[in-house]
Amino acid sequence: MDWGAFKISILLSSCTVALLAVLALMIARFLAWRHFWGKSVVEAMVALPLVLPPTVLGYFFLRFLGRQSELGKLYEQIFSQPLVFSFSGLVLVSVIYSLPFATQPMLRAFEAIPVSVREAAWCCGLTPWQTFWKIELPLAKRGILSGLVLSFAHTMGEFGVVLMVGGNIPDETQTMAIAIFDKVQSFDESAAETMSLFMLMFALCLMGLVNFLVQKRPQ
Amino acid sequence: MKGLSVLVRQTTPIPLKAEFICNVGELLAIVGPSGSGKSTLLRCIAGLYTPEKGSIYFNNQPWLETENKINRRVQQRNIGFVFQDYALFEHKTVLENIQLATKGTDKKQCVKSLLQQVNLEGLEARYPSQLSGGQKQRVAIARALAGNPSILLLDEPFSSVDAVTRRKLRLEMLSLVKQLNIPIILVTHDLNEASFLADSMVVLHKGETLQQGIPEQVLRHPKNSMVARLVDVRNLMTAEVLQVEKKHVIVNWQGNLLELVKTKRMNQGDVIHWCIRPMDILLHSRLRPSKGERENAVSVRIQALFSIGGLVTIVLELINAQNILLQIDLSQHVVERNRLQVGETLSVSLVKKAIHTMYQ
Numbered sequence: 074m075d076w077g078a079f080k081i082s083i084l085l086s087s088c089t090v091a092l093l094a095v096l097a098l099m100i101a102r103f104l105a106w107r108h109f110w111g112k113s114v115v116e117a118m119v120a121l122p123l124v125l126p127p128t129v130l131g132y133f134f135l136r137f138l139g140r141q142s143e144l145g146k147l148y149e150q151i152f153s154q155p156l157v158f159s160f161s162g163l164v165l166v167s168v169i170y171s172l173p174f175a176t177q178p179m180l181r182a183f184e185a186i187p188v189s190v191r192e193a194a195w196c197c198g199l200t201p202w203q204t205f206w207k208i209e210l211p212l213a214k215r216g217i218l219s220g221l222v223l224s225f226a227h228t229m230g231e232f233g234v235v236l237m238v239g240g241n242i243p244d245e246t247q248t249m250a251i252a253i254f255d256k257v258q259s260f261d262e263s264a265a266e267t268m269s270l271f272m273l274m275f276a277l278c279l280m281g282l283v284n285f286l287v288q289k290r291p292q
Numbered sequence: 293m294k295g296l297s298v299l300v301r302q303t304t305p306i307p308l309k310a311e312f313i314c315n316v317g318e319l320l321a322i323v324g325p326s327g328s329g330k331s332t333l334l335r336c337i338a339g340l341y342t343p344e345k346g347s348i349y350f351n352n353q354p355w356l357e358t359e360n361k362i363n364r365r366v367q368q369r370n371i372g373f374v375f376q377d378y379a380l381f382e383h384k385t386v387l388e389n390i391q392l393a394t395k396g397t398d399k400k401q402c403v404k405s406l407l408q409q410v411n412l413e414g415l416e417a418r419y420p421s422q423l424s425g426g427q428k429q430r431v432a433i434a435r436a437l438a439g440n441p442s443i444l445l446l447d448e449p450f451s452s453v454d455a456v457t458r459r460k461l462r463l464e465m466l467s468l469v470k471q472l473n474i475p476i477i478l479v480t481h482d483l484n485e486a487s488f489l490a491d492s493m494v495v496l497h498k499g500e501t502l503q504q505g506i507p508e509q510v511l512r513h514p515k516n517s518m519v520a521r522l523v524d525v526r527n528l529m530t531a532e533v534l535q536v537e538k539k540h541v542i543v544n545w546q547g548n549l550l551e552l553v554k555t556k557r558m559n560q561g562d563v564i565h566w567c568i569r570p571m572d573i574l575l576h577s578r579l580r581p582s583k584g585e586r587e588n589a590v591s592v593r594i595q596a597l598f599s600i601g602g603l604v605t606i607v608l609e610l611i612n613a614q615n616i617l618l619q620i621d622l623s624q625h626v627v628e629r630n631r632l633q634v635g636e637t638l639s640v641s642l643v644k645k646a647i648h649t650m651y652q
Contacts, residue, residue: 192340193379195366197393198439207392211383 078252086228089167097175105183120173131237163239171224182216219286226279296475300346308499314475321478321490329499330479339366372441376448378432380420387416393438406434425453446478517565525567526619533562546613550588570621572646576639588642
């Protein structure tokens with residue numbers, strides 16, 4: 074069992090979820106309440122990673138944020154390290170790749186809140202910010218939590234995009250999925266099996282948690 | 293002026309051309325068919341929707357003046373709003389729902405007294421999902437009143453409950469609103485509800501206010517045939533003015549000559565509308581002809597009889613124009629005593645004073 078790879082996976086998933094908790098929440102709420110020209114295009118772009126092969130995303134990441142790209146050079150100048158083959162780059166690409174997994178349940182949860190409930194809160198004297206904290210957030214709680222758990226689980230299992238953007242650097246970018254692949258390549262079947270079984274149990278627990286959160290319990 | 297005055301104009305997306313006032317302590321009902329803009333108008337007053345043009349004043353204070361770009365936010369207007377679906381906060385208890393809207397220091401005492409007022413004592417700890425439709429409605433009313441609102445807006449508050457609960461809630465509402473000294477606006481498409489609860493009524497059609505007045509006056513004396521149709525006047529007819537006298541006119545109605553009270557505008561040759569309430573049509577006894585027989589007597593045949601709760605509605609067709617139908621309401625015992633049956637020929641009087649005339 075490669076605990077170093079597990080630690081990287083957990084760290085990567087946690088950072089991704091922390092960033093998505095803000096980003097996906099903002100996007101989901103914006104898309105749920107606002108009607109604007111080109112909304113369907115924005116929705117399609119957010120959902121794109123669901124259908125896009127991870128390698129395609131990885132390719133574009135390398136193309137536009139790689140060491141030869143202008144953005145990549147700028148990043149390297151500011152932070153004195155490249156974005157590709159680094160943990161930071163991995164977090165960035167994971168956020169993009171897991172965005173629909175976090176956004177979709179949150180979006181559905183916000184859409185399920187009737188407009189009249191928000192308006193009732195305003196009529197009660199609550200400001201839009203108070204309405205968000207006291208009414209919208211608790212009512213969308215299940216969708217928000219399941220979105221975050223789903224994106225955590227999804228990041229834990231990422232392979233293609235991680236390999237392309239992060240490579241396979243132990244204790245830096247080597248996640249559990251990469252480590253299992255590595256063990257299989259080096260014919261260490263026993264380690265691969267242990268790690269695969271561990272990941273299976275972990276994924277089962279996470280999905281159980283998602284189901285528990287999504288299930289509406291009587292008050 | 294003390295109270296609320298509303299004037300809104302808009303062409304799209306929802307046409308609005310409304311103007312009305314609601315005094316302090318008055319319950320004003322806005323009635324009209326579905327899609328006539330009733331709820332939009334209510335949302336304009338609340339500040340939840342801004343019309344293209346308009347002005348809304350409460351106690352002479354501007355809430356909306358589009359010309360001067362004044363538009364007070366909904367939170368600044370201090371509105372009590374009961375939504376059609378109640379819009380209760382499902383994650384909060386009854387107590388929390390009401391407490392959220394309560395202002396001032398002694399919130400608990402305020403909530404307690406409100407719960408008492410709406411007969412909800414003992415249900416404080418329940419969640420909305422554990423309440424019946426009637427209880428939810430009471431919570432919505434308590435919450436709307438919790439902030440001591442300047443005005444109370446009710447958007448079809450009885451539409452989601454059964455008929456029995458509705459009748460009970462209407463009675464409760466009537467006693468509750470009498471205690472409030474604020475303008476109350478009720479949106480409804482139920483004319484009976486409006487007549488029962490309201491002090492004043494506004495008829496709205498395609499966003500335009502057609503008539504405002506006390507319910508009895510609007511229902512008995514609609515301003516024109518459109519209002520008459522909207523308030524479901526049952527015997528609405530058309531006639532041509534044949535002769536104009538000093539105090540009355542003679543009109544031709546489907547070959548029958550009727551004498552009607554003269555109004556200022558009537559001229560010979562005018563096509564007018566007239567209506568008479570079903571309870572105002574006099575049935576002539578076949579055994580003892582009444583005096584009324586001489587007043588606008590018309591021969592009719594019974595086409596159908598419908599009995600609901602001791603009241604019988606009889607559909608009558610004119611002998612000389614069978615496609616013209618009159619409706620008359622009689623009590624069950626009158627129908628039985630006169631042995632009225634389908635196909636029977638009768639004579640009725642359309643009493644002059646009971647006929648209301650109007651133009652297009």
